[in-house]
Amino acid sequence: MGPRDTYVLRTAEERGVRFVRLWFVDVLGILKSLAVPASELEQVLEDGVGLDGSSLEGAARRRERDVIAYPDPSTFALLPWRDGVVGRMFCTVREPDGGAFPADSRDALQRVLAQVADLGWTVQVGAEIEFFLFAGEDDSPVPRPLDDGAYFDLTPLDEGSDFRRRTIDHLEHLGIPVKASHHEVAPSQHEIQLAHTDALSMADAITTFRLTVKEVASELGLFATFMPKPLQEHAGSGMHLHLSLFDGDRNVFHDPDPSTPLSPQGRRFLAGILAHAGELTLLTNQWVNSYKRLANGFEAPRHVQWTRTGGAGLVRVPASRPTRETATRIELRSPDPGANPYLSLALVLAAGLRGIERGYQLGPEANGDDAASVDAPKLPADLREATDRFESSDLARETLGDRVVDLVVANKRAEWDAYQATVSTWELERFLRLL
Incomplete structure (x- = not known):
């Protein structure tokens, strides 16, 4: 676990964060979100969290695909309209074998x-x-x-x-x-x-x-x-x-x-x-x-x-x-x-x-x-x-x-x-x- 992960965990504990929203966008740029409780944050930072990759395909969804969203700790921030008790991080989405997921817009820019x-x-x-x-x-x-x-x-x-x-x-x-x-x-x-x-x-x-x-x-x-x-x-x-x-x-x-x-x-x-x-x-x-x-x-x-x-x-x-x-x-x-x-x-x-x-x-x-x-x-x-x-x-x-x-x-x-x-x-x- 790197220093950025440690910073996220420390900040979440000090600020009483209850949930962290993991953000990603579909191919149309529409924001998607998955919430995890603060108690699971350390494991999520290490292992990511599984989700259905078809959610990134916009309205042209075909079939469910298992992918893993890995949060980017450098994007951690507290949402001001949630009184500072909800955080957010953007994610990189990967295939289960670790390969790039083709529909990940953020990865395309990277x-x-x-x-x-x-x-x-x-x-x-x-x-x-x-x-x-x-x-x-x-x-x-x-x-x-x-x-x-x-x-x-x-x-x-x-x-x-x-x-x-x-x-x-x-x-x-x-x-x-x-x-x-x-x-x-x-x-x-x-x-x-x-x-x-x-x-x-x-x-x-x-x-x-x-x-x-x-x-x-x-x-x-x-x-x-x-x-x-x-x-x-x-x-x-x-x-x-x-x-x-x-x-x-x-x-x-x-x-x-x-x-x-x-x-x-x-x-x-x-x-x-x-x-x-x-x-x-x-x-x-x-x-x-x-x-x-x-x-x-x-x-x-x-x-x-x-x-x-x-x-x-x-x-x-x-x-x-x-x-x-x-x-x-x-x-x-x-x-x-x-x-x-x-x-x-x-x-x-x-x-x-x-x-x-x-x-x-x-x-x-x-x-x-x-x-x-x-x-x-x-x-x-x-x-x-x-x-x-x-x-x-x-x-x-x-x-x-x-x-x-x-x-x-x-x-x-x-x-x-x-x-x-x-x-x-x-x-x-x-x-x-x-x-």
Whole structure:
């Protein structure tokens, strides 16, 4: 038993922890949990705990599979909304013989990060996560916003202000530093920015963040949603990811010339993401509703292009602090907060590494304020197209393995079929009496 295990046991005893929740996610990034009593914690840390591996397969479950979840003691934390008497740890899921379990999203990201480490680099990721906060007691099928605020509005002390304060307090108790928070462009829409950290910690933080937001909303009699586009007439919610590679303390993406936005390696990394953008979109935008956000503008990207000014570009290269080495990064603007952060980051990083490995050349910068005039390829238009492109992606299969790719595809095919078979309110209003 290592020092981290000893720390977990000592902390649990000193704080009177009664249960520890073991966390893992399925292939869609939906959080799963198994609770163990504190009396069993030492044995669980040594031997893991058995569970049904089909629970990681999303809605495409086929048959039960015995697997073992091994908690990662470095992720131990006390859940602040349980008065500190319930802990949590993320898990690595293994086959009974100790081999990797193909449907373990967290392990998929760790495999890519091992490749990055072999090159002598580490990955730093920041995240800007948007979401909506709605009235919790309303039984109407249409969500009711709590305010009419707009971008960066300072609203009076109300549910939204209290909500953000409580959420940040909880996140800080969980060891997740917050860089900033503010009201977003749509009514009752909020954004919280998570400070840069290593890629695995960020994926864990995003998963923890989503549960924390929902717990705080519930405390206030509200409900929060990470649905990409819940309001038809307003902007959807994005999850912009800020990415950079470091060699020790040196930012690999930084170029000492202030007029050059990225180093040669940074440019090849960006070129890799652009070249494989269509293949990875199913992971960064994995729901039918995701494409309502991408299709309707409101600053959501549609074209595969890069820019320094934002607009409709898929990737922005921030240029506000060109001489500060640590600030050099790329901002991927397509992901939404309903994504599986582990698989998304794994494939995005793999695309960037492919660009470096094969020397991809970065095309010219686009005018981000006038994307329609740019002859650039578009992101997939809907879930069906995104699924087709992901399924045929050699990069996805090499990075994630056939099992994960096939499971994600099976889930998304079923979702698309159900969506296609649904008669919408729009169709009834448009055609019922006309035809």
